[in-house]
Amino acid sequence: MTEPALKRPLTRSRVALLSSALGLLLLCVAGVSLLLGTADISWDQILGLVTGEEGQSDYARLILFEIRLPRILLAGLVGFALALGGVIFQALLRNPLADPFILGVSSGSAFGAILGIVLGFGFSIGVPVMSFAGALLTIAILLQISARKMGMESSTILLTGVIINAFFTSIIMFFISVSADAKLHSMLYWLYGDLSQTKFEYLLFIGPVLLVATFMLYRLSGQLNLLTAGEETALQLGVEVKKTKRSLLVLVSVLIGTVVAFSGLIGFVGLMVPHLVRMMFGADHRLLIPLASLGGAAFLIAADTLARTVISPSELPVGVISAFLGAPFFIYLLRTKGSQWDRS
Amino acid sequence: MGPILTLEDIALWYGPIPALDSINLQVEGGEMLGILGPNGSGKSSLLKVMCGLLSPSAGDVLIRGSALRKLDRAEIAREIAMVSQESHFQFSFSVTEVVLMGRFPHLGKLQFEGKHDLEVAREALQATQCLELADRSIHELSGGERQRVVIARALAQEPKLLLFDEPTSFLDLRFKREIFQLINTLSRKNGIGVVVVSHDLDLAAQYCSRIAMLKGGSIYKQGTPEQVITSSNVESVFDCPVQVDKNPITRKPRVSVL
Numbered sequence: 154m155t156e157p158a159l160k161r162p163l164t165r166s167r168v169a170l171l172s173s174a175l176g177l178l179l180l181c182v183a184g185v186s187l188l189l190g191t192a193d194i195s196w197d198q199i200l201g202l203v204t205g206e207e208g209q210s211d212y213a214r215l216i217l218f219e220i221r222l223p224r225i226l227l228a229g230l231v232g233f234a235l236a237l238g239g240v241i242f243q244a245l246l247r248n249p250l251a252d253p254f255i256l257g258v259s260s261g262s263a264f265g266a267i268l269g270i271v272l273g274f275g276f277s278i279g280v281p282v283m284s285f286a287g288a289l290l291t292i293a294i295l296l297q298i299s300a301r302k303m304g305m306e307s308s309t310i311l312l313t314g315v316i317i318n319a320f321f322t323s324i325i326m327f328f329i330s331v332s333a334d335a336k337l338h339s340m341l342y343w344l345y346g347d348l349s350q351t352k353f354e355y356l357l358f359i360g361p362v363l364l365v366a367t368f369m370l371y372r373l374s375g376q377l378n379l380l381t382a383g384e385e386t387a388l389q390l391g392v393e394v395k396k397t398k399r400s401l402l403v404l405v406s407v408l409i410g411t412v413v414a415f416s417g418l419i420g421f422v423g424l425m426v427p428h429l430v431r432m433m434f435g436a437d438h439r440l441l442i443p444l445a446s447l448g449g450a451a452f453l454i455a456a457d458t459l460a461r462t463v464i465s466p467s468e469l470p471v472g473v474i475s476a477f478l479g480a481p482f483f484i485y486l487l488r489t490k491g492s493q494w495d496r497s
Numbered sequence: 498m499g500p501i502l503t504l505e506d507i508a509l510w511y512g513p514i515p516a517l518d519s520i521n522l523q524v525e526g527g528e529m530l531g532i533l534g535p536n537g538s539g540k541s542s543l544l545k546v547m548c549g550l551l552s553p554s555a556g557d558v559l560i561r562g563s564a565l566r567k568l569d570r571a572e573i574a575r576e577i578a579m580v581s582q583e584s585h586f587q588f589s590f591s592v593t594e595v596v597l598m599g600r601f602p603h604l605g606k607l608q609f610e611g612k613h614d615l616e617v618a619r620e621a622l623q624a625t626q627c628l629e630l631a632d633r634s635i636h637e638l639s640g641g642e643r644q645r646v647v648i649a650r651a652l653a654q655e656p657k658l659l660l661f662d663e664p665t666s667f668l669d670l671r672f673k674r675e676i677f678q679l680i681n682t683l684s685r686k687n688g689i690g691v692v693v694v695s696h697d698l699d700l701a702a703q704y705c706s707r708i709a710m711l712k713g714g715s716i717y718k719q720g721t722p723e724q725v726i727t728s729s730n731v732e733s734v735f736d737c738p739v740q741v742d743k744n745p746i747t748r749k750p751r752v753s754v755l
Contacts, residue, residue, distance in 0.1 A: 159615050159622075159631055160632060161615060165609050243588075247585075249588065372607055375604070375607065379598055381587055381590075382584065382585075382595075382598065383584075383585060385550065385581070389550070389574060390574055390602065390650075391573070391574030391575070391602030392570060393570050394570075431588065435589070436589055436594075437590070437594060439607075439609070
């Protein structure tokens with residue numbers, strides 16, 4: 154045979170290699186983040202803590218392990234879930250501008266969570282479940298409105314998202330206005346996205362849920378690839394479209410509901426990170442899913458580190474940072490690529 | 498060997514409106530069946546029934562003897578592939594990646610494509626003369642090139658039946674000819690049954706071995722191009738005065754609108 158064989162586009166080992174590399178980067182970002190903060194903690198102190206050397210202040214221990222570490226872990230998990238959510242929405246809606254925040258899924262989810270708090274549910278299970286229900290409801294509304302027309306133009310779906318977002322945000326503000334002041338502070342922070350109120354026990358809930366949801370989503374990555382070519386095409390290529398879509402919707406609601414219940418509204422992570430990964434490594438979901446989620450984790454840890462250091466000793470909500478970077482990025486994408494995507 | 502596809506007394510209603518009525522058709526391996534008819538005569542509905550995108554209200558679709566409604570999507574995709582008028586790719590997959598998507602129904606869950614899949618994809622690209630495009634992004638291609646890649650993807654499914662829904666309606670003359678020639682070669686060389694829905698009577702007459710002409714959801718006439726494409730048939734089905742003569746070079750029927 155004289156013809157050369159095709160270049161093999163994607164192998165399991167390439168996925169493993171690139172994921173490990175990005176995982177390493179994520180660890181580095183987390184490590185640096187642990188060192189930075191308002192309180193001045195030196196390398197020596199950290200080394201001392203790690204090696205168990207006597208004489209280290211409880212103060213350093215408290216700052217590192219009770220305050221910074223849980224917050225970094227939460228940022229990682231939230232960034233992971235939001236980026237993965239972005240990937241799923243973009244494939245499902247065949248729209249690279251989709252993102253849980255822009256589509257209003259995050260605010261629907263936050264609405265559910267706040268309703269849960271107002272009703273007196275606990276964070277251990279009641280609030281996340283309400284948050285999940287809010288996300289699922291929003292997605293259902295979104296699909297109902299946009300499914301009228303096959304092909305789903307970018308502008309239709311984005312406008313629908315903006316409107317849903319405005320609607321739920323107004324309800325959230327209503328709750329904030331009428332609620333007693335004890336709950337007020339934490340609720341206000343919902344709107345900006347905030348990672349400062351976290352405990353290890355929350356992480357023990359979020360972590361396993363994300364792990365299971367991610368694993369199940371990854372099993373659908375082949376189907377996701379085909380869905381980006383359109384539902385009819387996917388059907389003809391052997392995808393059980395209805396069943397797959399249903400699984401995707403529930404899983405992505407679990408993903409977003411779980412993290413929004415603990416972080417509030419953090420925008421644009423699901424937009425920027427998947428786009429950058431796609432630009433560098435291609436659109437195959439078998440690679441995109443792990444890389445975008447790990448990248449999302451690293452990105453949000455970095456953003457949150459910025460949020461707690463940039464106007465130190467005060468803090469910003471991390472949502473301010475992500476929106477500050479994300480909004481111009483969104484406009485850039487819309488200007489350079491928007492017309493191309495509208496030809497659907 | 499029996500027919501690849503058999504339609505038995507197919508009827509289809511959209512609510513109270515009948516779209517197809519008592520359709521009986523067979524497609525053999527290696528033949529190219531052209532489906533002609535005016536807008537709204539049920540051509541596209543018929544094609545969708547053939548590949549299981551629409552389930553008929555009555556009657557049965559048999560693919561190599563087994564009823565389509567009893568098969569799951571992956572089983573159907575290993576038998577039947579379809580190429581539509583136009584394809585949209587929102588994300589920048591490479592040509593190879595697009596063609597490998599045709600291997601999906603042959604792969605298990607989360608399996609990565611192996612040597613055999615790549616070989617099938619390579620042959621499909623070669624058959625459609627897309628091999629030199631293999632590493633390009635699907636976004637960089639022209640309409641004709643993209644359509645050829647989509648045909649390659651359909652071939653990578655290794656189907657027994659290939660359906661085309663007006664595959665050349667957005668292409669210019671040269672690509673029209675290329676695509677029809679390609680489809681014709683594929684059906685003869687690979688023994689695949691091919692069904693083409695087309696608006697182009699002349700091209701269909703030239704390349705198809707058999708023609709079914711639809712009118713109001715039923716088959717008005719079927720047979721060889723010479724039997725079906727006559728001025729009286731075309732005039733009554735399309736409601737338009739025409740003259741049909743013989744193309745002096747291909748010796749096939751040629752339709753001129755009067």
